[in-house]
Amino acid sequence: xxxxxxxxxxxxxxxxxxxxxxxxxxxxxxxxxxxxxxxxxxxxxxxxxxxxxxxxxxxxxxxxxxxxxxxxxxxxxxxxxxxxxxxxxxxxxxxxxxxxxxxxxxxxxxxxxxxxxxxxxxxxxxxxxxxxxxxxxxxxxxxxxxxxxxxxxxxxxxxxxxxxxxxxxxxxxxxxxxxxxxxxxxxxxxxxxxxxxxxxxxxxxxxxxxxxxxxxxxxxxxxxxxxxxxxxxxxxxxxxxxxxxxxxxxxxxxxxxxxxxxxxxxxxxxxxxxxxxxxxxxxxxxxxxxxxxxxxxxxxxxxxxxxxxxxxxxxxxxxxxxxxxxxxxxxxxxxxxxxxxxxxxxxxxxxx
Amino acid sequence: xxxxxxxxxxxxxxxxxxxxxxxxxxxxxxxxxxxxxxxxxxxxxxxxxxxxxxxxxxxxxxxxxxxxxxxxxxxxxxxxxxxxxxxxxxxxxxxxxxxxxxxxxxxxxxxxxxxxxxxxxxxxxxxxxxxxxxxxxxxxxxxxxxxxxxxxxxxxxxxxxxxxxxxxxxxxxxxxxxxxxxxxxxxxxxxxxxxxxxxxxxxxxxxxxxxxxxxxxxxxxxxxxxxxxxxxxxxxxxxxxxxxxxxxxxxxxxxxxxxxxxxxxxxxxxxxxxxxxxxxxxxxxxxxxxxxxxxxxxxxxxxxxxxxxxxxxxxxxxxxxxxxxxxxxxxxxxxxxxxxxxxxxxxxxxxx
Numbered sequence: 001x002x003x004x005x006x007x008x009x010x011x012x013x014x015x016x017x018x019x020x021x022x023x024x025x026x027x028x029x030x031x032x033x034x035x036x037x038x039x040x041x042x043x044x045x046x047x048x049x050x051x052x053x054x055x056x057x058x059x060x061x062x063x064x065x066x067x068x069x070x071x072x073x074x075x076x077x078x079x080x081x082x083x084x085x086x087x088x089x090x091x092x093x094x095x096x097x098x099x100x101x102x103x104x105x106x107x108x109x110x111x112x113x114x115x116x117x118x119x120x121x122x123x124x125x126x127x128x129x130x131x132x133x134x135x136x137x138x139x140x141x142x143x144x145x146x147x148x149x150x151x152x153x154x155x156x157x158x159x160x161x162x163x164x165x166x167x168x169x170x171x172x173x174x175x176x177x178x179x180x181x182x183x184x185x186x187x188x189x190x191x192x193x194x195x196x197x198x199x200x201x202x203x204x205x206x207x208x209x210x211x212x213x214x215x216x217x218x219x220x221x222x223x224x225x226x227x228x229x230x231x232x233x234x235x236x237x238x239x240x241x242x243x244x245x246x247x248x249x250x251x252x253x254x255x256x257x258x259x260x261x262x263x264x265x266x267x268x269x270x271x272x273x274x275x276x277x278x279x280x281x282x283x284x285x286x287x288x289x290x291x292x293x294x295x296x297x298x299x300x301x302x303x304x305x306x307x308x309x310x311x312x313x314x315x316x317x318x319x320x321x322x323x324x325x326x327x328x329x330x331x332x333x334x335x336x337x338x339x340x341x342x343x344x345x346x347x348x349x350x351x352x
Numbered sequence: 353x354x355x356x357x358x359x360x361x362x363x364x365x366x367x368x369x370x371x372x373x374x375x376x377x378x379x380x381x382x383x384x385x386x387x388x389x390x391x392x393x394x395x396x397x398x399x400x401x402x403x404x405x406x407x408x409x410x411x412x413x414x415x416x417x418x419x420x421x422x423x424x425x426x427x428x429x430x431x432x433x434x435x436x437x438x439x440x441x442x443x444x445x446x447x448x449x450x451x452x453x454x455x456x457x458x459x460x461x462x463x464x465x466x467x468x469x470x471x472x473x474x475x476x477x478x479x480x481x482x483x484x485x486x487x488x489x490x491x492x493x494x495x496x497x498x499x500x501x502x503x504x505x506x507x508x509x510x511x512x513x514x515x516x517x518x519x520x521x522x523x524x525x526x527x528x529x530x531x532x533x534x535x536x537x538x539x540x541x542x543x544x545x546x547x548x549x550x551x552x553x554x555x556x557x558x559x560x561x562x563x564x565x566x567x568x569x570x571x572x573x574x575x576x577x578x579x580x581x582x583x584x585x586x587x588x589x590x591x592x593x594x595x596x597x598x599x600x601x602x603x604x605x606x607x608x609x610x611x612x613x614x615x616x617x618x619x620x621x622x623x624x625x626x627x628x629x630x631x632x633x634x635x636x637x638x639x640x641x642x643x644x645x646x647x648x649x650x651x652x653x654x655x656x657x658x659x660x661x662x663x664x665x666x667x668x669x670x671x672x673x674x675x676x677x678x679x680x681x682x683x684x685x686x687x688x689x690x691x692x693x694x695x696x697x698x699x700x701x702x703x704x
Contacts, residue, residue, distance in 0.1 A: 014603060018414065018601070018603075018604065021594055022408055022410060022413075022414060022600075025407050025408045025594075025597070026407050026408070026410070027407055028402070028405040028406055028407055029392070029405055030389045030390055030391045030392060030405075031389070031390045031392075031404075031594070031595055031597065032387075032388075032389050032390075032594075033387065033388050033389075033390060033594040033595055034387045034594060035384075035385065035386045035387035036384075036385050036590075036593070037382045037383070037384050037385075038382055038383045038384075038385060038590045038591060039382045039590060040381070040382060040383075041586070041587035041590070041649070042585075043585050043586050043587060043649060043653060044587075050380070052383075053380040053381055053382075054380055055377050055378050055379055055380055056374055056377045056378070058374060058378070061374075062370065062374060233394075233395050234393070234395050234671070235393035235395060235396075235643055235644070235671055235672040236643055238388075238390045238391060238393070239390060239592075239595055239643065239644060240591075241388070242373055242377075242383070242384075242385040242386060243383055243385055243591055245377070245383065248374075249370070251366060251370075252370065291587055291588055291591065291648055291649055291652060292587070292591060296643055296669075297393070297395060297643055297671050297672075300643060300669045300670075300671050301395060301671055303668075303669070304668075304670075304671070304686075304689060307668075307689075307693065308689060314666060314667075315666075315667050315668065315669065316655075316656075316659075316667065317648075317652045317655070317667065317669065318652075318656075319586070319587055319649055319652050319653055319656070320587040320649075334656075337656060337659075337660060341659065
């Protein structure tokens with residue numbers, strides 16, 4: 001990959017750039033940053049370099065659905081593509097998927113080709129990502145498939161209801177109903193909960209709900225790049241705007257999806273924005289983000305708040321990764337590395 | 353603080369921006385990011401907001417010393433200012449500083465007003481930051497002062513020799529000589545090693561050296577935003593360029609200081625760039641960075657490599673923080689939070 005062309009600028013041009021940017025940052029206030037062509041980093045594997053180099057996906061980040069019918073069409077279009085990609089990855093990883101129902105909620109039972117001996121009687125529940133609106137059905141299985149394969153554990157993926165037809169609180173009602181039924185039927189210490197992006201927010205909100213309803217909490221939480229606050233919170237929403245090649249910008253799909261999901265409820269309610277919740281008593285939590293992730297700050301803020309609450313929370317950040325890169329390319333060395341972390345984390349905290 | 357003016361753009365202008373940037377990112381390759389005015393984040397305390405809003409410090413990041421005499425002058429100028437700031441912070445924190453010598457190397461014994469009971473017989477050794485060229489004498493005491501006060505532990509700060517008069521390997525020779533003498537004179541389990549920036553690289557390199565010479569390793573390593581590779585490694589050197597208001601850009605002082613320090617030695621040698629070293633057998637390590645830190649990637653890469661080597665390494669990232677912010681403003685809530693982490697970390701791993 002080529003390095004930043006600016007690095008090869010004649011010294012006089014670099015000097016002019018330094019002078020110009022320096023003079024724009026000589027008083028306190030917003031940070032003025034010049035336009036840049038940022039090279040693909042050489043500090044990651046070739047496979048990750050290819051993922052980082054990928055263009056924005058215009059079929060996703062630029063969506064501007066005007067009404068419920070538009071949303072339904074966009075969701076269906078994307079789901080068809082995504083379900084096919086997920087099926088290919090499931091095949092390659094040797095993961096089996098079966099449809100089922102728990103507490104009246106449709107779920108998928110995702111089983112790896114080899115369940116690790118220590119996980120024979122353990123389970124992960126997963127709430128998928130997709131901005132609370134995308135990835136219904138098998139399109140929502142990417143995280144469950146990768147976690148099942150990489151950690152050698154069975155995963156129950158919750159196909160929770162979503163807007164435009166079923167806005168808040170349908171998603172958390174479904175996720176909580178499944179959670180409650182699962183911990184009713186087996187030793188709670190043997191079950192963890194995972195989720196990424198909106199699914200990360202939902203997993204945290206479901207844990208808050210379990211705490212409120214005095215239902216056993218997960219024995220471990222595995223949270224990736226969580227959408228933990230729906231009110232545009234976090235410095236990286238600005239600093240990593242245009243750098244993250246998955247979400248690209250908060251001003252677009254995320255902002256619209258937040259309003260669609262909340263459907264008039266207060267975006268700052270902890271069951272929508274669990275970063276506002278009380279994390280005391282939360283189980284051990286593993287958090288995952290990337291240096292180019294639009295939600296790096298949300299991940300970091302959740303980590304800090306968990307730690308201040310005395311929770312054994314661990315943070316892992318993937319060099320160069322945008323939102324969800326380790327799921328989108330689970331075969332890169334950097335992805336294998338963090339899923340090895342997740343396997344060790346589940347080994348450490350699941351019992352029974 | 354005002355939000356990004358672009359957030360208030362008429363929708364047509366935002367649409368035009370999205371179209372323009374989108375079209376520049378439609379094929380694989382470097383990421384094209386538009387020029388931006390990035391607001392001070394609202395997701396941190398007022399005190400941190402003021403630190404993030406600070407302008408670039410032109411007396412530091414723009415230095416271009418032409419020769420050894422120029423470097424000496426720049427170092428002396430900066431040291432005078434810094435030593436006075438350090439003295440004020442030491443006063444405010446009630447920390448005492450005494451000059452001494454260990455193994456012929458000048459050191460400072462930094463003692464908090466209240467040593468925590470469990471740390472009565474324990475010690476931290478600190479190697480200060482400053483690009484291997486800045487912060488001689490009392491100007492190098494910022495980290496030691498803050499750590500002593502916040503963790504309630506005595507710190508020995510190494511006033512190692514630096515270029516232009518004493519380039520590599522003088523710094524590591526001095527740091528290692530002090531380390532060896534300290535662990536010769538007390539139970540090694542009672543001594544940790546800390547360092548930030550160049551001092552973070554030096555602390556890691558000193559640990560590699562101790563491993564090679566079969567001298568006891570630190571019982572715990574506390575490393576902040578380490579300059580762990582002198583060859584311009586890490587995505588955040590690009591992504592956080594101009595955002596980090598302390599280092600600002602790698603193309604300037606860091607690049608020059610690396611060459612001055614190495615003095616012709618191979619920049620990729622693990623004793624200069626410990627990220628290239630073998631971390632197996634390293635002690636528990638706490639790593640600290642910030643979302644705007646030019647060295648975020650270096651911190652993350654060290655963390656991942658330590659973890660892959662089986663070392664219990666923990667990563668903490670401060671929202672909105674540039675390089676060294678928690679030392680420059682140790683009184684912000686976000687700084688107190690991570691120094692509380694450090695106190696807990698030292699409690700966990702130091703013994704005796």
